[in-house]
Amino acid sequence: MQHPAQSSTPPASAEFTDFVARASASPDVVGLVLSGSRARQGMATARSDHDVYVITADRATASTTASTTTTPTTSPAAPPDVIEGRRSPALDVMPLSLSAFRAHGLPGDAHAWDRYAFAHCTVLLDRLDGTITQLVQEKATLEGLEAHRLARSELDAYISSVYRSLKSHRDGRPAVAHLDAAESVPYLLTVVFALHQRVRPYNKYLLWELRNHPLGAPQWAADVLVPRIRRILADGDLDTQRALFATVEHAARRAGHGSVLDSWGADIDPLRPQGRSPSQPHQGVGQGE
Numbered sequence: 030m031q032h033p034a035q036s037s038t039p040p041a042s043a044e045f046t047d048f049v050a051r052a053s054a055s056p057d058v059v060g061l062v063l064s065g066s067r068a069r070q071g072m073a074t075a076r077s078d079h080d081v082y083v084i085t086a087d088r089a090t091a092s093t094t095a096s097t098t099t100t101p102t103t104s105p106a107a108p109p110d111v112i113e114g115r116r117s118p119a120l121d122v123m124p125l126s127l128s129a130f131r132a133h134g135l136p137g138d139a140h141a142w143d144r145y146a147f148a149h150c151t152v153l154l155d156r157l158d159g160t161i162t163q164l165v166q167e168k169a170t171l172e173g174l175e176a177h178r179l180a181r182s183e184l185d186a187y188i189s190s191v192y193r194s195l196k197s198h199r200d201g202r203p204a205v206a207h208l209d210a211a212e213s214v215p216y217l218l219t220v221v222f223a224l225h226q227r228v229r230p231y232n233k234y235l236l237w238e239l240r241n242h243p244l245g246a247p248q249w250a251a252d253v254l255v256p257r258i259r260r261i262l263a264d265g266d267l268d269t270q271r272a273l274f275a276t277v278e279h280a281a282r283r284a285g286h287g288s289v290l291d292s293w294g295a296d297i298d299p300l301r302p303q304g305r306s307p308s309q310p311h312q313g314v315g316q317g318e
């Protein structure tokens with residue numbers, strides 16, 4: 030697989046620098062966080078906008094914020110585009126109260142899908158003595174119990190999708206077998222990253238994540254994992270599915286999730302490469318066996 034050359038980050042737009050200056054001058058703003066391609070070295074292009082989360086003080090913390098900030102309390106109120114948000118080709122502003130930001134992206138939140146936005150982001154302003162930075166760090170990784178529970182639930186879903194794909198192949202239904210194979214991929218990726226207490230990246234950043242923040246073991250390297258995923262997405266190839274399942278099974282058992290796999294009983298046997306025991310990882314690339 031060819032690696033695209035990583036270019037240097039394009040210069041920040043004047044609209045972005047002006048916005049940050051105006052937002053930082055407002056006593057209502059307690060935090061600014063830059064996310065998206067602009068926060069990830071080598072991902073931004075000349076067309077990339079600046080994704081900025083603006084965290085504003087809650088009523089309960091407004092007096093505390095005003096007393097601890099060096100900004101005079103007589104400063105004018107924040108401009109509407111700072112508090113209400115704004116979207117342009119150069120700037121995407123997402124305003125959140127401090128209370129909303131605490132829950133944003135975490136399990137149970139309506140925007141739980143947005144959690145990866147805070148992995149590798151840049152805190153531009155933290156007016157709360159490190160609180161914003163700490164909240165960002167909590168969103169950026171999975172703590173031990175959370176990672177354990179997520180890996181178990183998504184592992185079960187991954188097995189189910191692969192199992193249904195193989196059954197449809199067996200029954201002469203290649204189209205739906207392909208769909209189930211494709212559906213297994215998001216579960217697979219969530220499991221793999223959860224096993225490392227990491228948040229699954231958005232698809233756009235998968236290669237960047239694996240290359241710049243590798244998961245360690247060679248079977249998860251970008252040039253090994255991604256070709257397998259592409260083959261599964263292309264046609265649901267059975268050998269590739271089985272080879273990748275064997276790799277996941279080995280890692281899951283080592284992480285203490287054997288009971289999830291064993292709960293499937295003999296139904297799990299067709300998912301493994303022929304003649305391979307559950308304790309053996311598979312190192313093949315591409316189509317697998």
